[in-house]
Amino acid sequence: MLRLKSIFIITAILITISLSGCSEDSDPIAPQEEHFEPVGMVIFDSGIKVLDYYAPDFPTGTTEIGDTIKISIGLSPHYTLKFYDETKTLIDPPTDPDMTFGAVFSNASIAQLQWDAGEEGSFAFHINGLAVGITKAEFQILHAGHADFRTLLVPILVQ
Amino acid sequence: MKLFYSKLLITFLLIFFSSKIDAEIFNGSLTGKVIDAEANTPIPNAVLQFAESEIYYTTNDLGEFQFHKLNEVKYTLIVTHVAYQEKRVDINLSEKSDRNIIIYLLPKIIEIAPVVVTDLHSHSKFDEYNESFNVLKGKELQKELGLTLASTLKNETGLAIRSMGPAPARPVIRGLGGDRVHIAEDGVEVTDLSSTSPDHAVTIEPFSLERIEVVRGPKVLLHTSTTIGGVVNAIGHEIPQEYSNKISGAIGGYGETANKGFLGSFSTSIPINNFIVKGEMSRRKTDDISTPVGTLGNSDISNLSYNFGTSYILDFGFVGASFKRYELDYGVPGGFVGAHPFGVKIKMLRKQYNIKSRIEFDNSLLKNIEFNFSNVYYRHKEFEFGGLLGAEFEITNYIGNINLNHSKILFFDSGTIGASIEHRDYNIGGFVFNPPTKSLNAAAYLFEAVNYNNLSIELGGRVNFSNIKPEYEKPDAKIGHIRERSFSSASASLSVLYEWTNIVHLGANISRSSRIPTIEELFTEGPHLAAYSYETGNPNLGIESGVGSEFFIYHRWNNFYFNVNLFYNDLSSYIIPRNSGETNFQTLLPIYTTDDVGAKLYGSELQIEWEFLKNLKFNFSSSYTHGKIKDTGNPLPQIPPLKGRVEIVYSTDDYSFGVSTDFADKQTRLDEFEKPTAGYAVLNSFFNYSFSTSFLVHSVSLNVDNIFDKEYRNHLSRVKIIMPEAGRNIRLSYKLFYSY
Numbered sequence: 001m002l003r004l005k006s007i008f009i010i011t012a013i014l015i016t017i018s019l020s021g022c023s024e025d026s027d028p029i030a031p032q033e034e035h036f037e038p039v040g041m042v043i044f045d046s047g048i049k050v051l052d053y054y055a056p057d058f059p060t061g062t063t064e065i066g067d068t069i070k071i072s073i074g075l076s077p078h079y080t081l082k083f084y085d086e087t088k089t090l091i092d093p094p095t096d097p098d099m100t101f102g103a104v105f106s107n108a109s110i111a112q113l114q115w116d117a118g119e120e121g122s123f124a125f126h127i128n129g130l131a132v133g134i135t136k137a138e139f140q141i142l143h144a145g146h147a148d149f150r151t152l153l154v155p156i157l158v159q
Numbered sequence: 160m161k162l163f164y165s166k167l168l169i170t171f172l173l174i175f176f177s178s179k180i181d182a183e184i185f186n187g188s189l190t191g192k193v194i195d196a197e198a199n200t201p202i203p204n205a206v207l208q209f210a211e212s213e214i215y216y217t218t219n220d221l222g223e224f225q226f227h228k229l230n231e232v233k234y235t236l237i238v239t240h241v242a243y244q245e246k247r248v249d250i251n252l253s254e255k256s257d258r259n260i261i262i263y264l265l266p267k268i269i270e271i272a273p274v275v276v277t278d279l280h281s282h283s284k285f286d287e288y289n290e291s292f293n294v295l296k297g298k299e300l301q302k303e304l305g306l307t308l309a310s311t312l313k314n315e316t317g318l319a320i321r322s323m324g325p326a327p328a329r330p331v332i333r334g335l336g337g338d339r340v341h342i343a344e345d346g347v348e349v350t351d352l353s354s355t356s357p358d359h360a361v362t363i364e365p366f367s368l369e370r371i372e373v374v375r376g377p378k379v380l381l382h383t384s385t386t387i388g389g390v391v392n393a394i395g396h397e398i399p400q401e402y403s404n405k406i407s408g409a410i411g412g413y414g415e416t417a418n419k420g421f422l423g424s425f426s427t428s429i430p431i432n433n434f435i436v437k438g439e440m441s442r443r444k445t446d447d448i449s450t451p452v453g454t455l456g457n458s459d460i461s462n463l464s465y466n467f468g469t470s471y472i473l474d475f476g477f478v479g480a481s482f483k484r485y486e487l488d489y490g491v492p493g494g495f496v497g498a499h500p501f502g503v504k505i506k507m508l509r510k511q512y513n514i515k516s517r518i519e520f521d522n523s524l525l526k527n528i529e530f531n532f533s534n535v536y537y538r539h540k541e542f543e544f545g546g547l548l549g550a551e552f553e554i555t556n557y558i559g560n561i562n563l564n565h566s567k568i569l570f571f572d573s574g575t576i577g578a579s580i581e582h583r584d585y586n587i588g589g590f591v592f593n594p595p596t597k598s599l600n601a602a603a604y605l606f607e608a609v610n611y612n613n614l615s616i617e618l619g620g621r622v623n624f625s626n627i628k629p630e631y632e633k634p635d636a637k638i639g640h641i642r643e644r645s646f647s648s649a650s651a652s653l654s655v656l657y658e659w660t661n662i663v664h665l666g667a668n669i670s671r672s673s674r675i676p677t678i679e680e681l682f683t684e685g686p687h688l689a690a691y692s693y694e695t696g697n698p699n700l701g702i703e704s705g706v707g708s709e710f711f712i713y714h715r716w717n718n719f720y721f722n723v724n725l726f727y728n729d730l731s732s733y734i735i736p737r738n739s740g741e742t743n744f745q746t747l748l749p750i751y752t753t754d755d756v757g758a759k760l761y762g763s764e765l766q767i768e769w770e771f772l773k774n775l776k777f778n779f780s781s782s783y784t785h786g787k788i789k790d791t792g793n794p795l796p797q798i799p800p801l802k803g804r805v806e807i808v809y810s811t812d813d814y815s816f817g818v819s820t821d822f823a824d825k826q827t828r829l830d831e832f833e834k835p836t837a838g839y840a841v842l843n844s845f846f847n848y849s850f851s852t853s854f855l856v857h858s859v860s861l862n863v864d865n866i867f868d869k870e871y872r873n874h875l876s877r878v879k880i881i882m883p884e885a886g887r888n889i890r891l892s893y894k895l896f897y898s899y
Contacts, residue, residue, distance in 0.1 A: 010471065011530065014480045014514040029538075029553050030588035039744035055744035086744075147543075148590065149745045 035148045036094040036141055040084030043069070045077045053151055054084050064136065064153040069127070072159055075114060076127040083149075093123035094141070099148065101125065103137045110135040111156050129158035189250065189258055190225040192851045193218050193238060196263035196297060201856070201898055202240055205264065210235040210247070220405070221854050221898070238262050248812075261851050263812045284615040284656050284664065285376065285608070288713055288722075296370035298815070301860045302845055304365060304413065304892055306420070306445070306460065308342070308393060311365040314821065315373060316780040317724075317764045319799035323357040323690070323877040324458045325418065325448050325885075326489035327505075331875060332373070332389045333726060334760050334784035334798045338677060339388030341379070345397055348382070348581070350535040350556040351509060355679045357877050358491045358689040359539070362509045363393050364441050364464045366413060366424050366892075370394045376668050377619030377652040380604050381562070381575060384623045384650040386670035387707040387728045387760075398479035398515045399428060399435035402472040406430070407898040413443075417864075417888035420445030420460070433471055437481075440465040447490075448885050451870040455882040457490035457502030468513075476527065478516040485509040491689045492878045503549065503689040507539040526573070529562040541589070541689040549688035550589035557582045574607035585678055592685030594629035594641060596678045601625075613658040620651045625675045629682055638684045639698045648673035648702050662716040667709065672730075674703040680734055680753050686746045691877075693743035693750045694736065700755055705730030718770035725763050733758035737796055738832040749832075757789035760798075778806040778819075785828075796830035799823075800838070800874055814848040826874040834880060839871035854899045862890040 040054035051069055058065065081101065082090045093101070100121030103113050114128040115121065121142075136153040193205040201222025208215035218224045229252065236248045243264035252258055295303060295315065305311045309320045309328035321336050322328040332340050338354035344363060353361040365371070374382070374390035382390045408427035414420065424441035443462040447454045463486045470479030486508055493502035514532045535556040541549040560579035567573070581600045587593045604621040625646045633641035652670035659665050683696035709726035735758075736751045743750050762784035769777045781803030786795035801824040808817035825838040845862040865871075868887040872879040 010478045011514060011516050011532075014478070014532075029586050030548055030551055035590070035592075035745075037745050055742070055747070060740060060742045060749070142547075143590070147547075147746070150747055152747065 035143065036083075036096075036099060037085075038083035038091065038141075038149050039086055040088070041139060041149075041151055042082045042084070042090065044080045044082065050079060051154060053154070054088060055152070056088075058152060062152060064155065065151075068134075068155040068157050070157045070159060071111070071127055071129045073129045073132065076129065078116075079125055079127070081123040096143075099141055099143045101139070102142050103139045105135050105137050105156075106153070107133070107135040110158055111137070127156065132158055134158070187229045187252075188225060188227050189229060189234075189252065189260075191223070191260040191262060193222045193224065193240075193262045193264060194849075194851065194856060195243075196265050201851075201854070202243065202264060205238055205240040205243070208237050208239075210237055236262075238264060240264060261812060261849070263849075284610070284658065285617055285654065288656065288664070288666070289372070289374070293373040293375065294370060295372075298847055298849070298858065298860075300368065300370060301858060301892055301894060302847055302862065304860070304890075306418075306443075308361050308363045308365050308371070308391070312371060312373070312391065314780070314804050316766050316803075317782045318373070319802065319875055320873060321357060321797065321875040322873065324455065324490065324492045325445070326458070326460045326487070327353070327358050327360045327491060329353050329357075329361055330391055331797075331799065333387075333728075333762060333782070334786050334795070335388045335728075336797065336875075338383075339385050339674065341383040341385065341388065341390045343382060343390060343392045345394055345513070345515075346382075346392060347513060347531055347533050348558060349393075350511070350533075350537050350554055350558070350583075351507070352537070352539065352552055352554070355677060356687060356690045356694075358503070358505065358541075358687075358691075360487055360489060360505070360507060362485045362487060362507060362537070364443065364462060364485070365393070366411060366422055366443075367409075367426060367439050367441055367464075368393050368395050376654045377606055377617045377670070380619035380621040380650060380652055381577065381606055384602070384621050384648055384672070385674045385703075386650055386652045386672040387705065387730070388672075395439070397437070397439070397466050397481040397483060398468045398513060399437050399470045399472070400477055400479070400515075400517070402430065402433070402435060403428070403898075404430050405898050407896075409894050409896045411892065411894040413890070413892040415445075415888055415890040417885040418445040418448040418458070418460075433473055435470050435472060437468045438466070450883045451868045451886040452883060455492050455878065457492050457504070459490050461488045462486065470515075474519075476516065476518040479514070481513045481515075483509070483511045483513070485511075492881065493691070504542040505539055505689055506542070508537070510536045524565055524568060526564045526566045529564065530560075532559040533557070543688060548589050549686075550587070550591045553586040553588075555584040570609055570611075571607045572610050574605070576605050578603045590686060590688065593679070593682050594631055594633065596627060596629045596682065598625065598627045598678060600675075615656040615658075617654045617656075618652065621649070623648045623650075623673070623675065627678060627681060636684060636698070638682075638695050641682050641684075641698050644681060644698070646675045646702055648675060648704070662714060664713040664715075666711045666713065669708045670706070672703075672705055672707055672728075674734075676700040676703065676734055680736075683753070686743065686748050688746075688748075691748060693746055693748040695750060695752050697753045697755065700734060700753065701732060703730065703732050703734045703755075705733070705758075720766075720768040722766040723763070724765075725761075727761040728759065730758045730760070732756075733795075735796060737830060740832045758786065758795055759789055760784055760786045760795070765803075774809055774811055776808045776810065778804070778808065780804050794828035794830055796833050797875055798826070798828065800826035800836065813850060814846070816844075816846045818842065818844045823871075823874070836872050836874035836879060839869065841869050841871055842866045854897055856896040858894045858896070860890075860892045862888075864888040864890065 043051040085091050101123050110131050110133045112128050114126045134157050139151045140147040141149040193202045203220045205218045216224045232252045234250045238246045303311050306325050307328045309330045312318050312330050313320050319331045320328050321331050342349045351362040352359040372392045379386050379390050406429050411424040413422040422443040426439040428437045441464050445460045448458045466483035468481030470477045488506050491503045512534045516530045519527045537554040540551040543549050558581045562575050562577035564575050579602045583598045586595045602623045606619040609616040628643040650673045654668040656666040681696050681698050683694045686693050707728040711724040713722045734755050737754050739750045739752045741750045764782045767779040783801040786798040804821050806819035820840050822840040826836045843864045847860045849858045865887050870883045872883045
């Protein structure tokens with residue numbers, strides 16, 4: 001009986017230690033937040049559509065849209081954005097300051113995004129043509145380190 | 160590159176300098192050592208006797224023996240030990256190589272103890288069968304060692320690998336994957352997310368394992384209610400269970416060329432009074448894997464694992480505890496439709512405290528009580544290229560179980576009655592939509608074994624209760640009403656083994672299987688960036704259930720073994736994620752929906768071992784699974800094709816050498832949106848050498864895989880579209896076992 005008691009006591013001590021030992025990591029888990037869920041995007045130049053992208057129009061497996069944004073070397077006009085919801089209704093860009101606009105270019109030496117001073121990451125921007133050629137951009141809405149929305153590849157021709 | 164080759168060179172030098180060249184002249188003496196063929200440890204108290212005389216000797220604590228003043232040149236030496244199979248060795252002392260020998264003994268199967276899944280020596284006809292065909296251990300384990308648990312098991316009959324790059328790989332049994340294959344470490348369920356998604360790795364380092372068991376039949380119910388799959392139990396004995404008065408352990412190294420990978424490992428076990436203290440550490444690092452058509456980008460791995468354990472051992476049992484930390488960083492390749500062009504990085508951590516105790520009783524009824532408790536913290540983060548956090552998952556898990564192992568009761572020869580409980584706190588962050596969820600699982604189970612003349616019977620039952628509670632209800636979720644769910648299930652299994660003659664056994668199994676849907680299957684709704692999929696669950700799912708059956712013939716006669724197995728699983732409900740063919744327009748990821756379908760999986764397995772000449776053995780194994788959806792007759796997704804291995808092995812006590820061909824048929828039976836895979840045959844070779852110096856045993860294994868650098872693809876690989884499997888690969892592993 002004594003041996004049983006001693007085993008139980010040791011086991012109880014070990015359980016207590018282990019219960020307090022495997023606590024949560026000091027690095028808290030990233031919170032889940034509301035996500036902006038558009039399914040398309042329109043780029044405007046003074047009210048004129050430069051790009052009209054609505055994802056459901058493209059069959060599965062498509063990687064690139066057919067239209068090309070054409071700009072000259074140097075800064076493009078000041079572009080603004082609207083997005084499509086699932087009913088293809090245009091909606092305004094998100095106002096949450098954690099949500100920013102960005103793009104990944106296949107060749108960043110040909111073109112890059114550029115913002116007016118103090119508006120970095122906003123939904124009004126320029127494309128800066130750096131060299132003559134064609135590059136492809138994936139436009140994104142970035143949110144807390146990840147992309148809430150991304151477009152198919154959009155060809156950009158710098159003339 | 161230079162660093163890699165210098166590591167290989169150091170390994171070779173270590174082997175070279177630790178060996179001892181015997182140059183003595185024959186003086187009528189014979190010396191040697193007796194070693195466990197599986198564990199590579201010395202065997203004390205083995206009895207050696209010459210068949211031609213009454214001279215005998217008992218090995219010392221280091222397994223060593225020596226005979227002097229021998230007059231004859233030729234002898235037959237008989238080696239016996241109560242726990243090992245008898246061995247006869249022909250010795251010709253005119254040959255210098257015969258004057259200092261190593262004798263390997265195979266553990267004997269003894270019918271004494273009750274059924275304990277993780278015990279080293281097995282005890283019933285069923286265990287004998289499983290030990291022959293479903294256990295990887297000793298030299299065979301070293302020969303098959305791969306990057307992961309799954310790649311180590313890939314040539315076991317009936318097993319295949321589901322993968323998404325080299326690190327995230329998981330075994331699939333008879334076409335069944337996910338948590339239908341229950342992975343355990345020293346008998347305790349491994350807490351990670353490898354069963355939920357193809358991009359998640361199994362958090363086990365195979366190099367330091369002592370053995371790996373694939374458990375099927377009623378014994379599965381000691382671990383899980385899903386009888387149609389199986390249990391893969393990786394045994395490393397982190398908590399020592401047996402007392403030894405010697406300091407023992409192993410030092411090991413591993414290198415391979417296909418990914419310029421290396422591993423270093425160390426373990427030691429030290430007795431202090433009635434305590435045994437054990438520690439292990441291993442470090443692995445690999446670069447991107449090279450294939451015959453290029454390098455698979457973002458497939459590198461970095462892993463650090465260590466654990467400490469101690470036990471207080473007395474004649475009435477033991478109580479012990481251990482701590483383990485496992486860190487794994489790896490890449491998930493990208494570059495295909497839906498995938499990030501540069502792939503995703505995953506950073507994983509598992510911390511675990513274990514407590515284990517066994518109390519033996521003199522009571523004729525109750526043999527012993529076993530108790531396990533584990534507290535696990537698991538976390539992994541998925542990063543997009545550039546370090547952007549995509550998603551993170553965190554689990555805090557408490558697992559406990561108690562088993563009462565009994566001796567003969569009524570007509571049952573042995574058995575186990577037990578209960579288990581698990582509380583899981585599952586938290587999710589980042590760009591995911593799953594609600595944080597808590598779950599509680601409680602189970603009671605029974606396993607019994609009966610031997611009656613030529614008939615052995617095993618039977619088991621398990622009842623489960625599960626409660627899965629999301630942090631918040633979501634009545635308007637797109638996938639349905641996300642809410643608290645409770646499930647109760649019952650499973651049962653019966654196996655019969657009939658010894659038709661002393662060389663032919665017939666066996667059958669029938670089981671009722673049930674599986675409670677996972678949290679992900681119920682509540683997932685959102686992108687899974689590293690899996691390159693947009694996953695949607697179904698909160699209305701019921702229990703997956705069905706009936707499994709199998710029949711086998713097992714023939715074991717001197718130098719010829721074979722095993723034929725036919726199985727048929729009929730599932731009224733089978734939960735699977737399927738590519739819907741649609742795309743999520745925010746993320747451009749393909750949408751995978753969780754479907755519940757009726758399914759049939761049937762097939763066959765064949766294993767042959769034939770020693771057709773002395774020391775020369777022919778091995779063959781193959782497995783085939785046919786899976787279809789009952790309603791439509793369409794193929795189930797992710798079913799492996801006919802696959803197998805043909806092998807010729809020359810082996811002596813000291814070394815073995817062989818060539819093998821791994822083959823697979825093409826897979827054209829496909830679910831909608833699944834891609835076909837071509838058949839292949841790949842040639843491999845291996846060499847294994849073991850030798851001993853004083854209290855050390857060295858074991859070296861050299862493998863050359865895919866000798867002709869052939870391009871081939873695994874049907875269950877998610878990255879098969881962009882790259883084939885690894886090209887020519889030279890693997891060298893070295894283990895030094897010490898016992899002092």
